[in-house]
Structure formats: structure tokens, C-alpha cells
Amino acid sequence: xxxxxxxxxxxxxxxxxxxxxxxxxxxxxxxxxxxxxxxxxxxxxxxxxxxxxxxxxxxxxxxxxxxxxxxxxxxxxxxxxxxxxxxxxxxxxxxxxxxxxxxxxxxxxxxxxxxxxxxxxxxxxxxxxxxxxxxxxxxxxxxxxxxxxxxxxxxxxxxxxxxxxxxxxxxxxxxxxxxxxxxxxxxxxxxxxxxxxxxxxxxxxxxxxxxxxxxxxxxxxxxxxxxxxxxxxxxxxxxxxxxxxxxxxxxxxxxxxxxxxxxxxxxxxxxxxxxxxxxxxxxxxxxxxxxxxxxxxxxxxxxxxxxxxxxxxxxxxxxxx
Numbered sequence: 001x002x003x004x005x006x007x008x009x010x011x012x013x014x015x016x017x018x019x020x021x022x023x024x025x026x027x028x029x030x031x032x033x034x035x036x037x038x039x040x041x042x043x044x045x046x047x048x049x050x051x052x053x054x055x056x057x058x059x060x061x062x063x064x065x066x067x068x069x070x071x072x073x074x075x076x077x078x079x080x081x082x083x084x085x086x087x088x089x090x091x092x093x094x095x096x097x098x099x100x101x102x103x104x105x106x107x108x109x110x111x112x113x114x115x116x117x118x119x120x121x122x123x124x125x126x127x128x129x130x131x132x133x134x135x136x137x138x139x140x141x142x143x144x145x146x147x148x149x150x151x152x153x154x155x156x157x158x159x160x161x162x163x164x165x166x167x168x169x170x171x172x173x174x175x176x177x178x179x180x181x182x183x184x185x186x187x188x189x190x191x192x193x194x195x196x197x198x199x200x201x202x203x204x205x206x207x208x209x210x211x212x213x214x215x216x217x218x219x220x221x222x223x224x225x226x227x228x229x230x231x232x233x234x235x236x237x238x239x240x241x242x243x244x245x246x247x248x249x250x251x252x253x254x255x256x257x258x259x260x261x262x263x264x265x266x267x268x269x270x271x272x273x274x275x276x277x278x279x280x281x282x283x284x285x286x287x288x289x290x291x292x293x294x295x296x297x298x299x300x301x302x303x304x305x306x307x308x309x310x311x312x313x314x315x316x317x318x319x320x321x
Contacts, residue, residue, distance in 0.1 A: 017058050020058070028087075081116050082139060084109035143205065148213045194252050263291035
């Protein structure tokens with residue numbers, strides 16, 4: 001390859017990097033998790049998740065300076081944690097083929113999430129301002145518990161249990177101020193409105209983390225977490241039609257993982273209760289509905305991203321030529 005071609009390729013990569021939004025990581029997490037939710041299509045969703053991962057790595061390599069600037073925005077700093085979360089989930093895809101590599105990637109993503117959490121805590125929690133709180137605060141702290149249902153895959157059950165409690169305590173601590181911020185104070189900027197859907201995720205993350213990290217979970221604890229999960233899911237779902245009427249923002253990625261993890265958690269709860277002869281009427285159908293809706297929304301958000309960042313650019317270049 002000639003230096004000219006090499007420089008040209010690098011220029012294209014830099015151009016792609018500059019147009020790649022950090023919130024795209026949320027879609028990567030949603031796609032990777034959808035693959036686990038519907039195993040029949042695991043590699044279909046996994047393909048898109050891995051593709052997005054490489055696009056984001058390209059941004060880290062060629063546009064890291066702008067990432068550092070964007071992290072000064074609490075909304076971006078919070079959503080950025082979906083990158084280590086998503087890559088951690090993707091590590092489970094390659095574990096059957098490259099177990100040592102997968103373990104190394106997972107450990108690396110744990111470290112990266114901790115680093116982002118420390119930065120976020122220093123920048124936005126120590127200097128706490130209720131009026132500036134955003135739903136993405138859940139992502140930083142409760143989102144870390146995603147690793148609780150990855151930990152057993154690597155034989156780290158105790159670590160998974162510790163991560164569950166970290167996430168559960170974070171959920172209880174963050175829920176009151178964030179509810180007050182959204183319900184009472186309101187005044188959320190339009191680009192941030194899609195992030196309200198994040199409220200559907202923390203209880204579901206905790207519920208699924210608990211079921212995965214504890215071989216013999218306490219049924220009462222399961223019921224409590226399920227109640228939180230369903231209430232927040234239904235409340236969030238009531239806002240979805242209004243949110244979908246908004247014009248496209250990169251924050252649309254916030255619609256994916258919360259709905260996916262809700263479906264995963266509800267289905268896992270149904271299976272747990274069924275196996276213990278404690279069926280909850282209607283729970284199986286609720287799980288089916290949540291899973292179906294999650295798949296539809298994930299594909300919809302993917303199509304919006306493709307149209308906004310690829311098709312529009314292609315049409316603009318065609319007109320220019």
C-alpha cells in the first residue's frame with residue numbers, strides 16, 4: 001500500500017471518528033444484550049454490536065481529544081460507561097473460542113468502568129447539584145452491576161454477589177433524587193428526554209444480577225426487585241410514544257438496553273419461579289411482550305442511526321458529486 005493510500009485511509013478513519021457520537025455505545029450494549037435475550041439470533045445482533053464496538057474504538061484512537069472534552073458534559077460522561085458495559089457483554093460471545101482473551105477483555109472493562117466511575121464521582125457527585133442530575137447517573141453506578149451477571153461466566157460468583165449489592169445500594173440511593181429531578185423539577189433539555197427510559201433499567205439490572213449471582217436466591221427478594229422492575233418499566237413505557245415523536249438524537253440509544261434488560265430479567269424471574277413451583281400468573285406473557293417490544297425498539301433505533309449517520313452522509317456525497 002502506498003503512503004498516499006495509507007494517508008487517505010487514515011483520513012477516512014478520522015472523518016468517521018469525528019462523526020461518531022459517544023452515545024452510540026448505548027446501542028452497542030443494547031444490541032449485545034439483545035443477542036443474549038434471543039439466542040436464536042445471537043450472532044445477528046452480535047455482528048452489529050461488534051461493528052459498533054470497532055467504530056467506537058476507531059473514535060478512541062483517532063478522536064480521543066474530543067472524547068476528553070465531551071466527558072466534561074455529565075450526560076456524555078454517564079453514557080460513556082455503556083462502552084465498558086457493552087464490551088464486557090461482548091466478551092461472553094468470544095469466551096467459548098478464546099477464553100483467556102475474553103477474561104482479559106472483561107477484566108479490562110471492569111477497570112475502565114471503575115476509572116470512569118471515579119472520574120464521574122469526582123466531577124459530578126462530590127459537586128452534587130440536584131438540578132443537574134440526569135437519568136444517566138444510574139448507568140455509572142447501577143450499570144456496573146451488569147458485571148454481576150457476567151461474573152459467573154468466568155467463575156467469579158463471589159465478585160458477582162459483591163457487584164449486585166453495590167448496584168442495589170446505588171439504585172436505592174439514586175432513585176429518590178433522580179425521581180424528584182425528573183418528576184418535580186423537570187426542565188430536561190429535549191436531547192436528554194430519551195434518557196428518561198433509563199429508569200426502566202436499574203431495578204431490572206439488580207433483579208437479573210441477583211438471580212445470576214445467587215444460586216439459591218431468596219424468593220421474597222426476587223418479588224421485591226420484580227415489583228420495582230415492573231413499576232418502573234410500566235411508568236417508563238407510558239412515556240415512550242411521546243419520546244418516539246421527537247426528532248432523532250444520539251440519546252435515542254438510551255431506549256435500547258433498558259427495554260432489553262427488562263425483558264431478560266422478567267423472563268429469568270418467570271423461569272426461576274416456575275422451577276420452584278411458584279408460578280406468578282401472567283408473568284410469562286409479560287416477559288414475551290417485553291422481549292418483543294425490546295427487539296422492535298432496538299431494530300428501530302439501529303435504523304434511525306443508520307439513516308442519520310450513514311444514509312444522510314451518502315446522499316449528501318452523491319449530491320456533491
